[in-house]
Amino acid sequence: MIHSLLSGDYPRSRVLSVLLIAILVGLALGPFLFSGTVAFRTMGLIVVFILVVAAYDLMLGYTHVVSFAHLMFFGFGAYGVAMALDSMGSNFTAIAVGTGASLLLSIVVALLLGLLSLRVKAIFFALVTLAIAFSFMVLVNQLYTLTGGEDGMRVAVPRELGPAFRLDEPWTGFSIIGWVWGVITNPLNIAEVTRDAFFDVRANGRLLMYYVSFVVTLVLFIGMLRLVNSPFGRVLLAIRENEFRAEALGYRTVYYRTAVVVLASALATIGGVMFALVTRYITPESTLDFELAVFVLLMCVMGGMGTLYGAVVGATVFLIAQNYLQDLLGVLSGWMDQVPVLAMAAPLFGADRWLLWFGVLFVLSVYFFPTGIVGQLREWAARRSRAEAGQKAGDNADEPASHGA
Amino acid sequence: MASENPVIESRDLTIQFGGHVAVNQVSCAFYPGTLTSIVGPNGAGKTTWFNLISGQLRPTSGQVLLHGEDISRLPAPTRADKGLGRAFQLTNLFPNLTVLENTRLAVASRYNIGYNFWHMAARRQDITDRAMDYLRQVRLEHRADAIANGLPHGDQRKLEVGLLLALEPEVFMFDEPTAGMSVDEVPIILGLIADIKARQDKVVLLVEHKMDVVRSLSDRIVVLHNGELVADGEPAEVIASPVVQEAYLGVAQDETEQV
Amino acid sequence: MAEPLMKLSGVHADIGQYHILHGVDLELPRGELTVLLGRNGAGKSTTLRTIMGLTDVPRGRVEFKGEDITGWPTPRIARSGIAFVPEDMGIFQLLSVRENLDLAAASGPIDKERLEWVFGLFPALKKFWQTDAGNLSGGQKQMLAIARAIIEPRELLLVDEPTKGLAPSIINDLRDAFRELKDQEATILLVEQNFNFARALGQTVAVMDDGRVVHAGSMAALAEDDALQQDLLGLSLGAHQ
Amino acid sequence: DSVRIAHVTGFSGALEAYAEQTARGMEMGFEYATDGSMEVEGRAIDLMRKDDQGDPSRARALAEEAYAEDDAHFVVGSIASGVALAMLDVAEEWERIMIPEGVADGITGARHNRYVFRIGRNSSQDAVSNAVAVGGEGVCVSTIAQDYAFGRDGVAAYKEAMEAEGGEIVHEEYLPTDATDFTAAAERLFESLRDRDDCNDKYIFGIWAGQTNPFGRIQDLNPERYGITMSTGGNILPAMVGYSDFDGMEGATFYYYEHTENDMNQWLVDEHYERHDAAPDFFTAQGFSQAIAITEALRATGGSTDTEDLIDAFRGLEFDTPKGAMRIRPEDHQAMQSMFHFQIEAQRRSDWFAGDDEQTVGVPVLVREIPMDELDIPIRN
Amino acid sequence: MTTETSVLQDTRPTPGVRQRLAAFRQGYPHFFLLGLLVGVMLILALVPYQLVAGPWLRAGEDVPYLIQYFRMGTTTWFVLTVSGMAMGLLIFIMSSGMTLTFGLMSVLNLGHGGFISFGAFCGATVVVYFSAWGASGNLFLTIAVLMLACFYAMLITGALGVFFERVVIKPVYGDHLKQILVTIGGAIILMELIHVIWGASDVPVPRPQLLRGAVIIDQAVPFIGGAAIEIYRLMAVIVGLILYGLMLLIINKTKVGVLIRAGVESREMVEVQGYRINLLFLAVFVAGSALAGLGGAMWGMYEQIVNAHMGEHLMIMVIVVIILGGLGSITGCFYGAILVGLINLYVGYLEPRLAGIATVGLMVAVLMWRPQGLIPVLRH
Numbered sequence A: 001m002i003h004s005l006l007s008g009d010y011p012r013s014r015v016l017s018v019l020l021i022a023i024l025v026g027l028a029l030g031p032f033l034f035s036g037t038v039a040f041r042t043m044g045l046i047v048v049f050i051l052v053v054a055a056y057d058l059m060l061g062y063t064h065v066v067s068f069a070h071l072m073f074f075g076f077g078a079y080g081v082a083m084a085l086d087s088m089g090s091n092f093t094a095i096a097v098g099t100g101a102s103l104l105l106s107i108v109v110a111l112l113l114g115l116l117s118l119r120v121k122a123i124f125f126a127l128v129t130l131a132i133a134f135s136f137m138v139l140v141n142q143l144y145t146l147t148g149g150e151d152g153m154r155v156a157v158p159r160e161l162g163p164a165f166r167l168d169e170p171w172t173g174f175s176i177i178g179w180v181w182g183v184i185t186n187p188l189n190i191a192e193v194t195r196d197a198f199f200d201v202r203a204n205g206r207l208l209m210y211y212v213s214f215v216v217t218l219v220l221f222i223g224m225l226r227l228v229n230s231p232f233g234r235v236l237l238a239i240r241e242n243e244f245r246a247e248a249l250g251y252r253t254v255y256y257r258t259a260v261v262v263l264a265s266a267l268a269t270i271g272g273v274m275f276a277l278v279t280r281y282i283t284p285e286s287t288l289d290f291e292l293a294v295f296v297l298l299m300c301v302m303g304g305m306g307t308l309y310g311a312v313v314g315a316t317v318f319l320i321a322q323n324y325l326q327d328l329l330g331v332l333s334g335w336m337d338q339v340p341v342l343a344m345a346a347p348l349f350g351a352d353r354w355l356l357w358f359g360v361l362f363v364l365s366v367y368f369f370p371t372g373i374v375g376q377l378r379e380w381a382a383r384r385s386r387a388e389a390g391q392k393a394g395d396n397a398d399e400p401a402s403h404g405a
Numbered sequence B: 001m002a003s004e005n006p007v008i009e010s011r012d013l014t015i016q017f018g019g020h021v022a023v024n025q026v027s028c029a030f031y032p033g034t035l036t037s038i039v040g041p042n043g044a045g046k047t048t049w050f051n052l053i054s055g056q057l058r059p060t061s062g063q064v065l066l067h068g069e070d071i072s073r074l075p076a077p078t079r080a081d082k083g084l085g086r087a088f089q090l091t092n093l094f095p096n097l098t099v100l101e102n103t104r105l106a107v108a109s110r111y112n113i114g115y116n117f118w119h120m121a122a123r124r125q126d127i128t129d130r131a132m133d134y135l136r137q138v139r140l141e142h143r144a145d146a147i148a149n150g151l152p153h154g155d156q157r158k159l160e161v162g163l164l165l166a167l168e169p170e171v172f173m174f175d176e177p178t179a180g181m182s183v184d185e186v187p188i189i190l191g192l193i194a195d196i197k198a199r200q201d202k203v204v205l206l207v208e209h210k211m212d213v214v215r216s217l218s219d220r221i222v223v224l225h226n227g228e229l230v231a232d233g234e235p236a237e238v239i240a241s242p243v244v245q246e247a248y249l250g251v252a253q254d255e256t257e258q259v
Numbered sequence C: 001m002a003e004p005l006m007k008l009s010g011v012h013a014d015i016g017q018y019h020i021l022h023g024v025d026l027e028l029p030r031g032e033l034t035v036l037l038g039r040n041g042a043g044k045s046t047t048l049r050t051i052m053g054l055t056d057v058p059r060g061r062v063e064f065k066g067e068d069i070t071g072w073p074t075p076r077i078a079r080s081g082i083a084f085v086p087e088d089m090g091i092f093q094l095l096s097v098r099e100n101l102d103l104a105a106a107s108g109p110i111d112k113e114r115l116e117w118v119f120g121l122f123p124a125l126k127k128f129w130q131t132d133a134g135n136l137s138g139g140q141k142q143m144l145a146i147a148r149a150i151i152e153p154r155e156l157l158l159v160d161e162p163t164k165g166l167a168p169s170i171i172n173d174l175r176d177a178f179r180e181l182k183d184q185e186a187t188i189l190l191v192e193q194n195f196n197f198a199r200a201l202g203q204t205v206a207v208m209d210d211g212r213v214v215h216a217g218s219m220a221a222l223a224e225d226d227a228l229q230q231d232l233l234g235l236s237l238g239a240h241q
Numbered sequence D: 001d002s003v004r005i006a007h008v009t010g011f012s013g014a015l016e017a018y019a020e021q022t023a024r025g026m027e028m029g030f031e032y033a034t035d036g037s038m039e040v041e042g043r044a045i046d047l048m049r050k051d052d053q054g055d056p057s058r059a060r061a062l063a064e065e066a067y068a069e070d071d072a073h074f075v076v077g078s079i080a081s082g083v084a085l086a087m088l089d090v091a092e093e094w095e096r097i098m099i100p101e102g103v104a105d106g107i108t109g110a111r112h113n114r115y116v117f118r119i120g121r122n123s124s125q126d127a128v129s130n131a132v133a134v135g136g137e138g139v140c141v142s143t144i145a146q147d148y149a150f151g152r153d154g155v156a157a158y159k160e161a162m163e164a165e166g167g168e169i170v171h172e173e174y175l176p177t178d179a180t181d182f183t184a185a186a187e188r189l190f191e192s193l194r195d196r197d198d199c200n201d202k203y204i205f206g207i208w209a210g211q212t213n214p215f216g217r218i219q220d221l222n223p224e225r226y227g228i229t230m231s232t233g234g235n236i237l238p239a240m241v242g243y244s245d246f247d248g249m250e251g252a253t254f255y256y257y258e259h260t261e262n263d264m265n266q267w268l269v270d271e272h273y274e275r276h277d278a279a280p281d282f283f284t285a286q287g288f289s290q291a292i293a294i295t296e297a298l299r300a301t302g303g304s305t306d307t308e309d310l311i312d313a314f315r316g317l318e319f320d321t322p323k324g325a326m327r328i329r330p331e332d333h334q335a336m337q338s339m340f341h342f343q344i345e346a347q348r349r350s351d352w353f354a355g356d357d358e359q360t361v362g363v364p365v366l367v368r369e370i371p372m373d374e375l376d377i378p379i380r381n
Numbered sequence E: 001m002t003t004e005t006s007v008l009q010d011t012r013p014t015p016g017v018r019q020r021l022a023a024f025r026q027g028y029p030h031f032f033l034l035g036l037l038v039g040v041m042l043i044l045a046l047v048p049y050q051l052v053a054g055p056w057l058r059a060g061e062d063v064p065y066l067i068q069y070f071r072m073g074t075t076t077w078f079v080l081t082v083s084g085m086a087m088g089l090l091i092f093i094m095s096s097g098m099t100l101t102f103g104l105m106s107v108l109n110l111g112h113g114g115f116i117s118f119g120a121f122c123g124a125t126v127v128v129y130f131s132a133w134g135a136s137g138n139l140f141l142t143i144a145v146l147m148l149a150c151f152y153a154m155l156i157t158g159a160l161g162v163f164f165e166r167v168v169i170k171p172v173y174g175d176h177l178k179q180i181l182v183t184i185g186g187a188i189i190l191m192e193l194i195h196v197i198w199g200a201s202d203v204p205v206p207r208p209q210l211l212r213g214a215v216i217i218d219q220a221v222p223f224i225g226g227a228a229i230e231i232y233r234l235m236a237v238i239v240g241l242i243l244y245g246l247m248l249l250i251i252n253k254t255k256v257g258v259l260i261r262a263g264v265e266s267r268e269m270v271e272v273q274g275y276r277i278n279l280l281f282l283a284v285f286v287a288g289s290a291l292a293g294l295g296g297a298m299w300g301m302y303e304q305i306v307n308a309h310m311g312e313h314l315m316i317m318v319i320v321v322i323i324l325g326g327l328g329s330i331t332g333c334f335y336g337a338i339l340v341g342l343i344n345l346y347v348g349y350l351e352p353r354l355a356g357i358a359t360v361g362l363m364v365a366v367l368m369w370r371p372q373g374l375i376p377v378l379r380h
Ligand SMILES: Nc1ncnc2c1ncn2[C@@H]1O[C@H](COP(=O)(O)OP(=O)(O)OP(=O)(O)O)[C@@H](O)[C@H]1O
Pocket: A400, A401, A402, B149, B150, B151, B152, B153, B154, B155, B180, B182, C015, C016, C018, C020, C038, C039, C040, C041, C042, C043, C044, C045, C046, C047, C087
């Protein structure tokens, strides 16, 4: 059962498994474990971007196609559905039409991109896609009558998916973070702390929307796991490793590469649709910006290229950092102000300087996880198991050099 | 054997790189069950000729015929599907995949399941098994789980040959398969090549510098020199021919004899 | 006997987390050509790379001209007079033959006569003087690689399987070239699979297995003793005739 | 309990500088309005800072957080029009007051809802005041603006006002927001005016937001040779330095600290020098005014923070600000206010910014104050 | 070699005009494209407006945008062409550093924009500090300010380059992907540092008096009478040309160039030849950063106001330029920049909204024609 679900592609590291399960549970029960709109929004983003980044990994990690146009397809989805809702009214047919249309567009454009990749290679391709994505953004800005230009446009979701559609009496959630914090700060009266930890969960259309996107992502992710462990996925690996040789073995690499680009783009489009419906307001900056494209790239690399699980870990870690680093720094500089010695350095750590430290983390994450978080964890796990094997089989050092009969 | 029609034929194949004509008007046909050695000094055009036949390069002029069909315009993969198999002179593997995975890829390409994305590759035990016997044939089974680029040079050469075997082509093209292989392992590879030849229905093309190997294995020797086909015939007579003597073996025969 | 030009004592080497060499002891007598034999994976190439400082040496000591060069940065080792032809030839594919040789002449512009001498050995190089090295044939690459090592006189030459993929006539030329170098008092360490070639040149010989030197002595002795060959190299010249 | 005001704006990112100014302005504003007690009608004023990082969806979440978790009565911001527009419907969902800081007409226009009040000027006010400033019989103007709602609306309003003044718009040039080379545009603008001998005054009027603005570039190609003068609205002080090239240029601005004499402005200027060793700028004044508006509204409701009470209070509310009296008109909740007709005079000044290195700047010397009732601002909601 | 070539000449017929053109197109794609663009525009400019727009004018309808183009007279053509080329050189100054680091060390520094911004601020600091000199209108003092600003900018960004190369780039040599990431991370840091040092608000740059205004050609002059070219652009041309000359000299005429190209392929083998490669790479990167600084300083003075994100906004243009020219090729970058400068103005005159997209379009078109850009350097 599990085996088929994961397509035999296990985390292969105890720590990683724990991490993944934590994330899964955290997202599944999220709305009932973390209070607050910001937390809710962050979870929504995580769910959406897990899908987007995983799709990106299909191209990047499994085929070494480096494209910065991924976000363009994301934009297709977001704007497609937003514009449909805008023109056809807030109903589900509009969503269907918008999604369908943008999927169609994505597939066509992706095919063209695949052809382009025939002629324009590697880093050139990467930078060209960057430029193409840029011109799409310019286009969106200039069609402001349709898209609202830089001001962006609100996504008039059907009532069922909006805050207005709500059950009368809210459900109850239990804020673990609040509780833990409480327990730490005043351990004496746990009872009160526990009471405070309970909070109301607004059982409205947005909660519904969250769970819809959660399920979509989950299903698609499992599908991708299967894909990369299928014969198709193996060929992708071959192309990544040595395209020339793959051809000599009889694989038409062109078709495979194009197929992947189309697939990834379609998935990104779906991601875009969900993004629009979850955040309910889109701007070029929040959907098409180059910076965002780089962030997706980072999530992918940080999590671990070529391991879909990396997308999960990468997206989660990154988005949490992006949304909470600032608060953390705020607290930090608060403390530093107390300490006269550090007070002078405090401005460097001020909440408004969060981007500085974000940049630093950005760089460090690439160094400390050369193979991504997942890759790193797996390596450690592998090393440990080798060591254990070593204990049994005595000196394992000769292993690579020794030649069995 | 000339009675049967050729499996693969090179008609006036010519390729020019800038000013330099690397392969010049080379015509030659190959028949099933034969092993032909292609010899010639370095830079004679042997590898380039192979590239023309297996489709890594497009000829400036001339054709490649497979069972009489002109395949000169087909891309390399299609030719591979049609049964042209190629092992490379400079080792050319999937560096970061395991030895086994390398071989599985070669085996799988015969099954045309590349576009299947709903099954689990790992569940195809049959493919794994076949991959394993090819590894056994090239004596690499004990390294099945090693990463390819961690292998010592000689073992990489063996894997290179293993991939070609796994491809089960109709035409085998070996480009100096034993180069840099330790003396005691050379016979293994030669044995494999001999077996293929023994099957009678395959065509084997072998680029090799080791004269004794050439002599012992081939039914026929083709000599390239400056991209031109300068001699073609029975091993004994070709090796005896003066052109080969000075152009290829050089004067100092005595030592090379044993090499 | 005179003290050796190079001396490896108990050298260990790691690649990644693999432990490849387990205490290599080796002496290279001045002005002699030493052949390093051994089956695939014995550690020959690694030994050469270790001398060049390309793999880290957790234990052991490498001496050159009596000086301990263990852990020196590669450029320094090279400039101290050691040339290296790696197994994969390591030529610069994107540079022309000319540029490749220009770089090899680290101490200044190429010396004309020596260049002519090299051209004499490998005429192909003259012909493809301006071509990108990447476009050379397998053998031509090999020639370029060797030419690069000898374009300037060096005290010690480390050469990894030079005959691989060379036509017999070229092999002969190459053998003559090495002879000539020997006459010029160069010391050479030659990794070789081609035993005949090795026998024709080598004065001393060392055989490696599993990251250790398992036999060292005079070539003459080994050449005589077929049993020893059998036992060391699993090598029977009958094998392929 | 306290009056909770959440200032949700781009404290980090591209508009950091403006956000800082508004925040400063608001603090000083409340301080002034409450004589330093920071209490209105016995209720403490609780100012919260939330950084939207210039990201609309984050801004929405923060606004929601403010209303839902912090139970804020007012959300002020954001300074970026796009972000501000994105936030509007959150106010509607939560039925609480919002005071956006952006200039886009849409905020009190197409996208407006009854919980939204704007104290800062909108781009129509900029445009119209500029038309009034230079307008007259036989005035020919070619406009250059960003090809974008902000620019187009502005020009439209300008055109209306200009024609009302008897002037004529000869040519409208629209450029992408991120244009950097303006030579081609300049050529077209010159062409459009060059041969118009029937005009007594020729102007090129520009509406431009963001760093690289075209006026300097066009000025360099010296339009004077065709008898063309540049005209544009004021800007933040750092941008006004570049105006030193346009000696004699006329236009109208929202605020310049030397334009008004009143105690409130006096206090603002002195205190600002006192605390920051620099002149108060555009957005400082806006923040200040916002604070005044809020306190006045609260006084009017007698301290009640009930939304409906506040809406009633704000509608038609009249109050004094550093730039003179303002009136929030009930129709679209936009604060009507005077604008200031200026003429640029290049001067060496060292008192604009912190530190005291002197440099040549374009001082917008006051020609006259254009009172609010002279400005007929279209109602577009 | 000789033998083959002679054989070749025998086989080839004597080339006709078409072959010659084709050969030229292959051999000098940059001249070809440039000539084509400028030439076509000139022809358009020469066609009298009335002729083309006649139908609409007579019908009293308003003339379509495309047709409007023909209104352009030779003067306008001249202004657009010269200004465009000049702008091109300004862009070249900013882009050269990035293409240099890529061409010589295969490092894709998307943090280049950060350096541009930083340079701009350094330059601004100097110009503000010596604003009195600038205002003086004295030629000597003006040049002095200019020089000081540029050198200071290059000094600081160069120094930053040392730090950047050692700390940020070194660990990721040979991996473009990670380079993209770390350099962008680095750029974020740089921009924040600017905020920390100079504060968040824009800094105005009082451009020296002498460098303001334009050179105006007398109305009387035929064809180009009344044309006005900004003085500052003309100065950019001078700086750009000097820079271009120097770079070509160093890279082609010295062993250093070869050495570094070899290093890109295999650092290990370069060291085996006995060279210390990392110092070399460091030097190149520093040069690249300094160039970015120079470009930033010049651009800042042009815009007369600088802000931390300006470099970021310029990046897309820089990228288009260096790809168009052929990643890593100095010459390519030079002509690429000029082409972009021209397209910007020509299309900007035609239909401003398309200006931005036109440059990207040009790039894609060129890549379709020559996948490695106008002048390829990566030879495989
Ligand atoms: N990058 C690597 N990773 C893991 N193991 C390696 C690596 N490189 C070499 N080895 C191991 O080190 C051992 C010695 O390799 P080496 O190349 O020195 O052998 P060799 O004697 O040169 O063989 P050959 O004659 O085939 O070149 C081999 O067992 C090989 O598996």
